[in-house]
Amino acid sequence: METKNIGLRGIEVADTKISNIDGEKGKLIYRGFDILDLTKNSTFEETSYLLLYDKLPTKQQELNEFNAKLVEARYIPKQMQKNMANWRGDADPMDMLQAFVSALAGYYDEEFSNKDASIEKAINLISKVPTIIASWQRIRNGLEIIDPDSSLSHAANFLYMMSGEKPDTEVEKIFDVCLILHADHTFNASTFTARQVASTRAHMYSAASAAIGALSGELHGGANTEVMKMLLEIGEIDKVELWIKEKLVHGEKIMGMGHAVYKTYDPRAQVLKELSRKLAVKSKDNGSI
């Protein structure tokens, strides 16, 4: 029997009003706002509010209340961190994240079919995912876990939990912009997976965990891991040209060069390129980030 493997290219399944990509013009739009405007005029917290509530916070109080919820939700159970410490030390961070996001359901099983409960779960995911990542980063490097600091922004708190040092405002802003740029990317493979799982009425942690699984593949978010491996392999600027030529001669792929959906230029790359330059100069100046 012949099997078909047509895939979903060109097939309309559903769409999303959360964000959209104008591939021809190289634009990514969240809820009607160009991401380039959002990186200039908003924070990750405000962008998250926009994505969740379909409007920007109009009063300071709305934003303050939302921030307070995000800050409060940063902790994960100590028991979970203890379990992480029992894990195999060289476990892949994406596998850890998939497992522990799914595990959140064991601790935070808010009611299912209710908009407020869904927002609560979303806030838990936004705030606890960085804590899971940072906890594992510290554990696998044999370091003490650092508790969240409620005086810091989402971006600064993550960098603090990772490194133990509070970042300066420039680094904080750069990372905040990175988070804004990655907050949504329309109907990609991980979003599709999350919707597929949620469509059976499985809960949001289950759906997000599954989405992280899809994201881990090297044809999706895993491409970033491959880029990092590539950079470490190349090692120095002087070796770039030879390395690239070698790859091209052997007809090998070079990971991470553009997203197929953009016909012109990935608008995120435009911003990130400039930020990388700033960070590189900065780290030369003071020997560290």
Place this chain on the structure above:
Amino acid sequence: METKNIGLRGIEVADTKISNIDGEKGKLIYRGFDILDLTKNSTFEETSYLLLYDKLPTKQQELNEFNAKLVEARYIPKQMQKNMANWRGDADPMDMLQAFVSALAGYYDEEFSNKDASIEKAINLISKVPTIIASWQRIRNGLEIIDPDSSLSHAANFLYMMSGEKPDTEVEKIFDVCLILHADHTFNASTFTARQVASTRAHMYSAASAAIGALSGELHGGANTEVMKMLLEIGEIDKVELWIKEKLVHGEKIMGMGHAVYKTYDPRAQVLKELSRKLAVKSKDNGSI
């Protein structure tokens, strides 16, 4: 902006040659064999071999070697069981399974793109999933975990790890048939999720974990959980008629009554109904199963 939510009903994405359903005739076919024939003439181990290798084992030695691999793969790391014991005691078994199947990757990270490694991962999944389920079942009931018994079949070993008692051959056979009936069900929501995750080149544990997430939803495998809740709620045979009438009067759904894909009768139900009757009689006879 209006959003579309068309879903995949009637859209051909891909198909599978592992199994197919003839909804009109009420038939489920694995690799060309009617499941009714497989329940009569094969074991779960032989059916697994058929699904994995696209043929039934023709020599006893082939089957013996396959069985030996399945038996050897039954253990999970003690560390994983220790972590389970640290979990919240009332965590949902499906959430536990999703988390710990994903966690397997931290322990068994066989190479990716190689048929043999894929078979090895599949064998790990077939053999370790029952051990994960049984470990959690024991832990959450405050009981000692029972190690797999290599002298028992797949079906008997699972029942033994769950209850601590070796089942008699009739109960073993009944459960073996249940496993055969549930070994595959073509391109359903969980299989679709697994393929979606695997299509990004994420590894098989990640894909299976995501599939378990999809399965947990009450519009998929979670329907079984709802049926169990319903049975516990009804409590006694005498109360069935009134309970059903009440539900119908209020226009409520009654869970688990048939699978939409079958126009006539779910062929699995045909077998399961008879087996339930046998088990019920048996448990009346000796006061337990």
